Amino acid sequence: MRDYLDGKVDSAPAFIASDKIHAWEILKNRPGTCKIAVGFEGEKARVNGPGLDITGRVNQNYYAIISRGRGLQQVRSDNLIYGSGGGLPLFDLAEQMRDVMRTVNFNPNTDEQTDYVGLEEWKEISFDIDAFICRIWVGTQLTLPVKTLNNTPI
Secondary structure, three states, X not given: OXXXXXXXXXXXXXXXXXXXXXXXXXXHOOOOOOEEEEEEEEEEEOOXXXXXXXXXXXXXXXEEEEEOOOOOOOOOOXXXXXXXXXXXXXXXXXXHHHHHHOOOOOOOOOEOOOEEEEEEEOOOOOOOOOXXXXXXXXXXXXXXXXXXXXXXXX
């Protein structure tokens, strides 16, 4: 995800976040330019109940959060619709990020086309920054486990 987004949206650098608190630190501690934090939200087997996963098909969930910090405008929303320091409005940057994420294809041999989940204001940790989060999920085939006997495939 980082490689897909790094430098693609208004030359914004992308960073891998270990969790949402780390993402907030990334976005808050790099003032000035636009920046993106990407992360892995989880994975769920494509089954209707526990213990029924025999195919190895899973949905992997990813997110990207884009922010420019918060400018010094008197009207706080100006950063969202007018931009800051000659840069594009944050709404436009979020849409550009969304368009890149919709085209992500990690492995054409095992992964399906990316499914777009949505783009919204990042509400989890929103103090000190204006940010938008985009979520996608990718259906993928895990490698099937090989049964062995004394480390020899059966």
